[in-house]
Amino acid sequence: MSILHILNGDSTRYGFEQTGIEGDIMVWREVLSEGPVEENISAASFWHNREEWILKTFNEQPEDYQHKMLDELSKLNGQYDEVNLWFEFDLHCQANLLGVLAYMEQKTDLSLPAVYLICPGDFPGKADFRGMGELNGEELEYLFDNIQEQLSQEDFTIAAAAWKAYVSKNAEVLRKFVDGTEFWGSHHFLKPALQAQLNLLEINENGLNYIEQTLLDIYQSGIRTKPEIYLEFWKTEKIYGMGDAEIDIYARKLNLELK
Template identity: 60%
Template sequence: MSNILHILNGDATLYGFESTGIDGDILIWREVLSEGPLMERIGTAAFWKQREAWITSTFDETPEGYEEKVIQPLEKLNSPYSEINLWFEFDLHCQVNLLGVIMLLSQQTNLNERAVYLICPDSYPDKPDFRGMGELNGDELEYLYDNIRVQLSDYDIELATEAWDIYLMQDAKALADWLTKERFWANMTALKPALGAQLKRLQTNSEGHNYIAQRLLDIYNSGITDRHLIHKEFLKTESIYGMGDAELNTYLDKLNIA
C-alpha cells in the first residue's frame, strides 16, 4: 500500500489517471451529494443508509450495487495515508461532492496528521470547451498535478465546513446572505460560482419551477423533444451544474415531458 491516496470524482477520470506516472492508491467517489437528502454527520451509518435508500429508489441501482460501488471503496479512508489528493472539478455536482469528502475526512480522521491537496481545474490550455478531467489523457492530468495542485489549509477546511452547513439548510435567503458576505475564498475559488448555481436551483418562479426545471421546459417548448437532445442542449449553457443524464431525467420525469 502506498502512503498516498488519490480520490477521483467518478469513473470518467480513471482511464486517463491510470496512464499517468503519478504514485498512489486510487479511491473512486461515486456518490452524487448534490441530489437528494443529506445529514450533517456524513460519517454515520444513518447518513449512508439514507443515501442508499434515496439512490436505489431514484436511479437504476440496487442496495448491493450501492454497497459495492460507494460504501466499500470508502474503507480505504481507514488506512493511514499521509497524503490525500482530491481530484474534483468546478461544477456544483463536483463541489458538493468535494465538500462531502472534506467533511468525511475531517469527521473521521485527524487532518493535522495528513496533507490534503486539491486539484480543481475550471479550464485547460487550448481546450476552450473544457468540461472536466474525464476528457484528459495521462500527460494532461500530470500537467494539472504539477501546475495547479494546492495544499488545503485549516482556513480552507473551515470554509468548506461553513459551505457544507449552509448547503444542508437548503434555504435560498441564508445561502444568498452567505454568498454576498465578503470573504477570502483561498483555495476554494470554485465554491462561489457553484453555490451561485445552487441559489438559482433553490429559487422558484410563479409556476413553482426552479431554474433547472424552467430551462428544461423552455428547451422542450422550443421544439426539442428527444431526451438525449434536451440533455445536450441544456449542457451547452448549464455545465456549471455538472448534471448527468440520470439527474436530468429526474427533472424531466417530474415535469412529465419528453
C-alpha cells in the same frame, strides 16, 4: 510515503490509470448535488438515506451501492501521508468535494495527511473544457504538476461552513453565507457553484426552479429527444455538472414526453 487520490468519478479514473502518478485510488461515486443530505456525513443515517434515495432514483441494487460507494469510503480509514482530491468547478463536483472534506474532518486525524486539491476550471487548448474525464494520462499529469494546491486548516473551516449552509437546503441561509463570505481560500470555484445551487432553491411564478424552467423552455422550443435536450442544456448550464441521469430526474418531475 503513502498517498491516496480521491477521484471525482470513473471517467477520471480511466485517464488517471494512464499516468505515472503514484498512490492508491478511491473513486467518489456519489451525487450529493441531488437527494437528501445532512450535516453529519459520518453518521450511519446519512449513508442509509443516501443509499435508499440512490436505489430508488437510479434503480440500482443494494450490492451495487455497497461496492461502488461504501466499500470505497472505507479507504479513508487508512493511514495516508498525503491525500489528493481531484474535483472540478461545477456544482456536482463542488457539492461532492464539500462532502469529502466534511467526512475527512469528522473521521480523520488531519494532523497526519497533507491534503491537496486539484480543481481545474479550464485546460490549455480546450475551448469548451467540461471536466477531467475528457483528459488523457499526460494531461492529468500536467494538472497534477501545475495546479495542485495544498489545503490549509482555514480551507477546511470554509468548507465546513459551506457544507452546513449547503445541507440546510434553505435559500436564505445559503445566500447569507455566499454574500457574507469575502475570503474563499483555495476554493476558487465554490462561490459560483453555490450561486447555481441558489437557483435551484428559489421557485419562480410557475412553481419551478431554474433547471426545471430551463428544461421546460427547451422542450417547448420543439426539442423532444433526450440526446438533443441533453446537448441543448449543456450548452449553457455546464456549471451544474449534470449527466444524463441527473437531467432525467428533472424531466420526470416535469412529466416531459421524451423520445
